[in-house]
Amino acid sequence: MRIAFWSNVHGQSATTSNMLSIALVTALEYRLKMLITHNHFEKSTIESSLLDKRYLNSELMELSDSGIDALARFIKSNKLDKDNIVNYTTSILKKKLDLLMGTTNTNKDLYMHDLNNVMNQILSLAQEFYDVVFIDVSAGYNELSSKILKYSDIIVVNLSQNSSVLDDFFERHKEGLENYIFLIGRYDMDSRYNTKNIMRRYGIKKNIAAIPYNIEFSDACSDGRVLDFFLKNLSAKKDDLNYCFINEVRNAARLILAHTGIDITTKKIGD
Numbered sequence: 001m002r003i004a005f006w007s008n009v010h011g012q013s014a015t016t017s018n019m020l021s022i023a024l025v026t027a028l029e030y031r032l033k034m035l036i037t038h039n040h041f042e043k044s045t046i047e048s049s050l051l052d053k054r055y056l057n058s059e060l061m062e063l064s065d066s067g068i069d070a071l072a073r074f075i076k077s078n079k080l081d082k083d084n085i086v087n088y089t090t091s092i093l094k095k096k097l098d099l100l101m102g103t104t105n106t107n108k109d110l111y112m113h114d115l116n117n118v119m120n121q122i123l124s125l126a127q128e129f130y131d132v133v134f135i136d137v138s139a140g141y142n143e144l145s146s147k148i149l150k151y152s153d154i155i156v157v158n159l160s161q162n163s164s165v166l167d168d169f170f171e172r173h174k175e176g177l178e179n180y181i182f183l184i185g186r187y188d189m190d191s192r193y194n195t196k197n198i199m200r201r202y203g204i205k206k207n208i209a210a211i212p213y214n215i216e217f218s219d220a221c222s223d224g225r226v227l228d229f230f231l232k233n234l235s236a237k238k239d240d241l242n243y244c245f246i247n248e249v250r251n252a253a254r255l256i257l258a259h260t261g262i263d264i265t266t267k268k269i270g271d
Contacts (some may be wrong), residue, residue, distance in 0.1 A: 001260045003122050004152035005183075006137040006145065008169040013158035014185025016045050016136050017221055018211055021249045022256065023134045026231045027097040030257070030267040035089065035126050036143070037068065038101035038136035039115060039144055041108050046136060047101055049221040050092055066090060067101035068115070068122070075118045082128040092227060098130075116144055120151055127167055131262065154259050156181045161193040170202045177204060186212040187248070207259075209252035214245040 007013040016038070023036050038044050071088040074080065089098035100122075105111040126133045135152065137145045149155055157180045159165055173180075184195060187210035195210050220229035236243040257264045 001131065001133065001154070001262065002016075002127055002152045003135045003154045003156060003256060003260075004135045004137045004149055005137045005156045005158060006025045006063065006149060007158040007212050008141075008172070009115060009165050010139040012160045012162060012165055014160075015139065015158040016215070017049070018158055018183055018185045018252075019134055019136050020046065020155075020221070020226055021048055021211065021230075022215065022253045023097065023193075024227060025234070025246075025249050026132070026257065027093050027252050028230060028234055029253075029269055030091050030191060031129040032262070032267055033095065033129075034097050034132045034134065035085075035100060035130045036092075036097065036134045036136070037126075038102050038138070039119070039148060040136070040138050041105075042100055045221060046099070048224055050099060050224065051090070052224050069103050069105060071100070071122060072114050072118045075091045075121055080121060080125055085122070085126050085129055090191075098226070100126075112144055116147065119144065119148060123148070123151055132260065154256065155179070156180060156183050156256060158185055159198075160185060161188060161191045161198075163193065164207065166193065166198065175194070177202075178207070180207065181259065182208040183252060184208070186213040187211055188213065207255065209248070209255050211248050211252055212245055214242060216242060217245060220237075228241050 005019040007015045019036065023034060026032060027034055036046065038046055066088050071085065074084065086098060089100050092099050103111050123133060123135070135148055135262050137148050157169065159169060159182060161184060182204060184198070189212070195208055198204065199208060217229055220226050233240070233242045233246055236246050
């Protein structure tokens with residue numbers, strides 16, 4: 001199952017952090033084998049949120065046999081099968097969550113050309129090896145992002161409570177709203193643009209969730225400690241400052257998983 005997280009605009013909708021939080025909660029609470037990846041050419045915060053900066057900036061980045069660049073090179077000269085993909089990933093949670101790192105290429109045109117030619121193969125075979133593939137799709141309407149969205153099973157549209165962002169998306173997408181899941185990042189419940197008003201104003205009937213801003217989570221992203229944050233706070237009680245954030249991430253994960261066709265009742269850890 002390929003799940004694309006995408007936004008119509010850059011830098012306002014917390015697309016990457018939304019995907020990371022949902023992927024980690026899902027990995028910790030369900031018996032599923034998952035992959036996370038992205039198609040960003042510009043620096044992505046996925047790697048830096050998950051991995052120690054010293055490791056990321058030295059040892060890991062010196063390796064030429066991991067990540068999406070190495071996998072693309074392999075596809076050009078070899079026949080890819082589903083078991084090859086895991087050899088190019090970095091394990092985040094053993095046998096549960098892997099990361100296919102992004103490009104280190106400095107030539108954007110070359111990167112876009114190469115990935116355009118192989119992305120469908122990567123996603124198709126990843127789907128055979130993993131139960132769920134999360135893709136953080138570069139914002140906007142470029143050719144590569146559009147191709148990934150086309151071949152995704154579920155599209156999570158990440159929006160903000162900014163009226164310009166909302167108007168831009170819904171003016172472009174007047175039909176087929178039922179085919180999307182909507183996720184409001186950095187959510188402020190006191191905003192006039194709360195989920196109920198957004199649903200009413202733009203004709204959304206269902207499939208909407210919101211993840212509030214959380215300073216401890218934001219700091220964890222900056223420090224490469226996102227996994228530690230969720231390990232520490234997953235069982236937060238109602239009187240805990242992080243409870244609301246964890247609960248809303250969990251609700252968003254359940255909403256998305258409900259559309260996968262996977263019987264999650266049999267996959268819940270502890271059941």
